[in-house]
Amino acid sequence: MRTTSGEIVETLPRSFQVHSKICMELMRILDDIMRIFPDIEDARPKCSSGIESLVYLNNSIQKAKLLLQHCSECSKLYLAVTGDTVLLRFQKAKKSLEQSLIPIQSMVPVVLAVERLVHLWALESAERDAFLANEATKKWTSSNQVLVEIACTRSSDQLFSAKKAYHVLYKKSIEEDVAHHTTGDYRKLLLPLVSSHRYEGDEVNLTIAKAEAKILHEKISKKAYNDDDLIRILATRSKAQVNATLNHYKDAFGKDINKDLKEDPKDEFLSLLRSTVKCLTRPEKYFAKIVRLSINKHGTDEGALTRVVATRAEIDLKIVADEYQRRDSVPLDRAIVKDTTGDYEKMLLALLGHNDA
Template sequence: MYGLLGRLCSSEHKQKSLSETVSFSEYLHGMATLKIPEVVPSPEQDSERLKNAFDGLGTDENAVIWVLGHRTASQRRKIRETYRQLYNESLIDRLHSELSGDFRKAVILWTYDPAERDAKLANEALKMSKKGVKHLKVIVEIACATSPHHLMAVRQVYCSLFDSSLEEDIAYTVSLPLRKLLLGLVSSYRFDREEVDLVVANSEASTLHEAIKTKKLDHDHVVWILSTRNIFQLRETFDCYKQNFGNPIDQDIKSCGNGDLESLLKMVIMCIESPDKHFAEVIRDSIVGLGTDEDSLTRAIVTRAEIDTMKIREQYSYLYKDSLNDDVIGDTSGDYKNFLMTLLGERL
């Protein structure tokens, strides 16, 4: 009885007025490692410096890093627009012709608008999805580890870039039951404020437990809960699940088997519950073993540098007892290393 009363009291504290709530984006604010100079040059000055970097004897990669690696998304957009106006050429095209290798991939991904970047990453992931479910983690990251506003922007840009919707391409490319889950995740628009109802959390924890117990992981209720509830509500549901049934929900999902659906669901839960932990694991997996998975390493740092790389670095240290910065430095080299470390706030 006391436990029930305690939970009800807890619920009262978690119910906030609209003026007190925070959005998912606000929740992550201040966790970025991107460093901006106190006095930011004008887009014209930045464009001129980039042009000079391209037109000298050989490309001045340090100048490219210095300019683009210390500008926000909105500042980079203005640089792209200004560069085209001044020189009648695309900055992205020029970067493509001047740079090479993983450095070029990283700089170009970073220079895109975030929504355009993620739309391109999603499209590439769907092309690669036949090679394994791990490629679909990009779709999960976009749907579950970013704000609803960003997901909507990605869907809009995707349509304009590829003459089809993200939903259409998932439906065409991905087979059931993964298709059903991914379509639910990318099609919804979550409420983007910190509103939590403990009664609902307990009820939906029970629904999820029943689906896991009966191994019906693709049940409509499972997809509906994971794709429509706000991030804070889902985190409370996962907490209730652990309290009520003894195990973390991802652990119980693992007991259902090691298939693609189980793998994808665990990824969904991780991206909702602890995106910093998910991306710490992405970085670690890209570094350990034979060779480096530069595409995954680049994606993790480039897509999160303006969001939560500070938290990712802390989580990495906690999980692996190693320094993320040291591990990235030890596994990369040259301009590629310098650019990643700039985004991680280690090079001014």
């Protein structure tokens, strides 16, 4: 069967494009000549000049065949010297390098985590929150929930102190940075959250709770998740009032608000709204989930684990640990021992209250 130029292209490496074009052109000419050569020979003239021309043509064909064979051999030699052999050696060297980097790659995050844990723990709580908030704004992504954590799990006085520390450390307000680094619905939610100064008392107004539960349900039913009233309720009401409103929401409409906010599990703004609700109403449950996600079969998220332990150690880490065990049926200290090593493990356990570990 006659070889086509298209088939030759498919068998030649892309790096030999120019060389392959020469070979293809030569093959095409040779193919054409070989195809018509029998016809020429049948009709060849009986004169000596015609015979000489055919002999010359035949010699040219033979030379073309030899040249094509030479090109093929050159291609193989070129591949052996600079192509496949070099690529194979490179792949072997790369694999060897990657294998040698595995222990280093696993060690570096742990070393950095130890340094970060020491750094965070050495800071006063207000400075620590200011540092984390500044880091969150500079590296902000729509999935970053640190600003919500700080705004919604701290008391009004703690948040106010963090904002003062932020101003001293970074010569600007946290509101300025949030406004600068966030956009759209995220800015619309986060700005009032970090600006808020909530009432900290236990008193609630049940009439307001019922009215605002209805507002929340109406807005969520219409998927108006960025509605001004919805954000106002979550950003300004006291935590006791928010709890009363959401309890009435569940009683009146038969479903927890966070389940209604899971309309689209992949929507990161809805995820931020759910985190806002959980941080305001059940912070220990929120932090237990962060810890659970940071310790999983895919590897440890040292950043999240370090942040939770460092920021909650003096507040409610024992409650977070109890919630973790209730949900996962494994003590948090055992999970940490299983998932961490060395000084990092020892420091985490010490902050958990296991100083003899």
